[in-house]
Amino acid sequence: xxxxxASLLARSSTRSPAWDPRWDALFGLPxxxxxERQALALLLRSRAVAVGESVFRRGxxxxxLVAVLEGAVGLGVATQGQAFHLERNIHGxxxxxxxxxxxxxxxxxxxxxxxxxxxxxxxxxxxxxLLGRCPDLCERMMCALAHAVQSLTGTTHDLMAKDAQxxxxxxxxxxxxEASGGDVALKERKRELAAQLAITPETLSRLLxxxxxAGLIEVKGYSIKLLNLGALQSxxxx
Amino acid sequence: xxxxxASLLARSSTRSPAWDPRWDALFGLPxxxxxERQALALLLRSRAVAVGESVFRRGxxxxxLVAVLEGAVGLGVATQGQAFHLERNIHGxxxxxxxxxxxxxxxxxxxxxxxxxxxxxxxxxxxxxLLGRCPDLCERMMCALAHAVQSLTGTTHDLMAKDAQxxxxxxxxxxxxEASGGDVALKERKRELAAQLAITPETLSRLLxxxxxAGLIEVKGYSIKLLNLGALQSxxxx
DNA sequence: CGAACCCTTGATACGCTTCAACAAGAGTGG
DNA sequence: CCACTCTTGTTGAAGCGTATCAAGGGTTCG
Numbered sequence: 001x002x003x004x005x006a007s008l009l010a011r012s013s014t015r016s017p018a019w020d021p022r023w024d025a026l027f028g029l030p031x032x033x034x035x036e037r038q039a040l041a042l043l044l045r046s047r048a049v050a051v052g053e054s055v056f057r058r059g060x061x062x063x064x065l066v067a068v069l070e071g072a073v074g075l076g077v078a079t080q081g082q083a084f085h086l087e088r089n090i091h092g093x094x095x096x097x098x099x100x101x102x103x104x105x106x107x108x109x110x111x112x113x114x115x116x117x118x119x120x121x122x123x124x125x126x127x128x129x130l131l132g133r134c135p136d137l138c139e140r141m142m143c144a145l146a147h148a149v150q151s152l153t154g155t156t157h158d159l160m161a162k163d164a165q166x167x168x169x170x171x172x173x174x175x176x177x178e179a180s181g182g183d184v185a186l187k188e189r190k191r192e193l194a195a196q197l198a199i200t201p202e203t204l205s206r207l208l209x210x211x212x213x214a215g216l217i218e219v220k221g222y223s224i225k226l227l228n229l230g231a232l233q234s235x236x237x238x
Numbered sequence: 239x240x241x242x243x244a245s246l247l248a249r250s251s252t253r254s255p256a257w258d259p260r261w262d263a264l265f266g267l268p269x270x271x272x273x274e275r276q277a278l279a280l281l282l283r284s285r286a287v288a289v290g291e292s293v294f295r296r297g298x299x300x301x302x303l304v305a306v307l308e309g310a311v312g313l314g315v316a317t318q319g320q321a322f323h324l325e326r327n328i329h330g331x332x333x334x335x336x337x338x339x340x341x342x343x344x345x346x347x348x349x350x351x352x353x354x355x356x357x358x359x360x361x362x363x364x365x366x367x368l369l370g371r372c373p374d375l376c377e378r379m380m381c382a383l384a385h386a387v388q389s390l391t392g393t394t395h396d397l398m399a400k401d402a403q404x405x406x407x408x409x410x411x412x413x414x415x416e417a418s419g420g421d422v423a424l425k426e427r428k429r430e431l432a433a434q435l436a437i438t439p440e441t442l443s444r445l446l447x448x449x450x451x452a453g454l455i456e457v458k459g460y461s462i463k464l465l466n467l468g469a470l471q472s473x474x475x476x
Numbered sequence: 477c478g479a480a481c482c483c484t485t486g487a488t489a490c491g492c493t494t495c496a497a498c499a500a501g502a503g504t505g506g
Numbered sequence: 507c508c509a510c511t512c513t514t515g516t517t518g519a520a521g522c523g524t525a526t527c528a529a530g531g532g533t534t535c536g
Binding site (some may be wrong): 101 | 255317347376377381383388391393398436459476
Binding site (some may be wrong): 163164200201202203206 | 491492493494
């Protein structure tokens with residue numbers, strides 16, 4: 001069911017290709033030129049991934065950039081046995097791994113589909129040639145990598161300096177600003193959110209309850225209403 | 239006292255410029271071509287920074303890439319007051335910030351000299367034009383950014399999945415492999431190492447003692463001898 | 477010599493995890 | 507329809523890991 005839109009993005013349809021806003025999530029604004037879009041479309045391959053299936057494994061050779069077009073993929077490491085320690089949720093459309101192919105050519109994490117997902121792969125050797133011809137594209141990739149660095153820097157800072165409550169407040173506020181509205185709809189299981197915050201599901205449950213009884217939020221299943229933004233911000237702010 | 243070598247790197251001396259190995263730390267191997275080196279030398283500016291002095295501040299406009307040539311600079315955030323929460327030590331030669339200029343143009347961290355340092359700045363507008371002409375340099379920058387992503391990914395993983403003892407063991411082993419030898423010489427104060435491991439100096443002291451009484455290491459002031467690599471590796475390994 | 481650091485050591489407190497039990501849906505098959 | 511199981515989230519009690527606070531020792535330096 002995802003394939004029609006996926007293939008729309010993958011191959012440039014012959015006439016009047018409706019602009020797919022998912023390009024923007026990957027390459028930023030302003031929009032790619034039509035020439036750039038078509039050149040990329042010639043390179044990339046997309047594939048569907050079923051729930052629980054592996055997208056790539058740690059140690060595997062990484063010869064392409066990987067993005068999630070639709071669905072959700074979890075990044076983490078598979079510890080001994082089959083347990084999978086989830087560390088990060090990537091919700092399409094977004095880059096899943098732009099760094100491994102450039103640096104060393106080996107994945108350092110495992111990726112596993114949390115929902116049925118459409119994954120896009122962009123071979124590095126083709127991309128490299130394309131970048132040589134398109135300085136504009138080159139700069140976009142640079143920016144994408146830089147944003148990844150900034151995002152990870154923020155994550156590291158939060159882990160080092162904030163306790164679980166602060167991290168939760170930070171996360172709630174960052175999700176609110178994405179879809180501007182009074183409340184946040186969870187797109188993931190609570191245990192996945194907990195993993196992303198580096199806490200246990202039990203602690204997350206307790207934190208949500210404590211924030212709720214403090215009157216800062218209102219939790220109803222997978223929908224959280226933020227009642228007191230100011231208080232949340234002062235909580236989140238170091 | 240650092241200035242002669244710094245200026246050697248900054249301006250291309252007219253004849254037989256001895257290759258400065260510090261370029262390799264920034265741009266990787268294989269070596270830059272002479273043309274690339276000279277083009278970069280025309281762009282960059284270097285400056286000396288005294289101990290405790292700020293290199294850049296959070297929120298400031300970031301229009302250039304920043305590297306540490308010599309000395310050490312700490313990355314972190316200045317909390318209210320004058321306290322400085324250290325998060326990362328950058329020991330020259332190494333990049334200090336390659337992402338801020340590309341992404342948003344604003345520093346997200348503070349940087350403060352921990353030792354007398356020589357700092358190198360590479361304005362982005364000039365670099366951008368240079369990258370348009372040199373695909374090779376462009377790829378090097380891409381790799382540098384990608385390595386930053388990988389390094390931060392590793393840090394994040396360690397913070398999420400390992401306890402303090404595991405992080406310390408990981409750090410000891412990673413430092414050993416840099417300068418191949420039986421023992422590790424600390425280039426920083428122990429409190430700075432503690433900050434980098436996201437623990438307090440007290441906990442670091444206790445951990446070192448416990449590893450020492452377990453016979454895994456031998457601590458003598460600022461020099462740590464690794465006595466049992468296998469045991470350390472099994473500790474560090476998730 | 478005292479002052480300022482840095483590191484260490486001990487006692488205590490707190491945050492979070494772990495383990496175990498339980499409740500509430502969702503899917504399944506009789 | 508019911509009983510059954512599987513999954514997910516919740517709640518409580520106990521325990522571990524690390525922070526915090528306070529005190530003391532070793533250097534270096536004026």
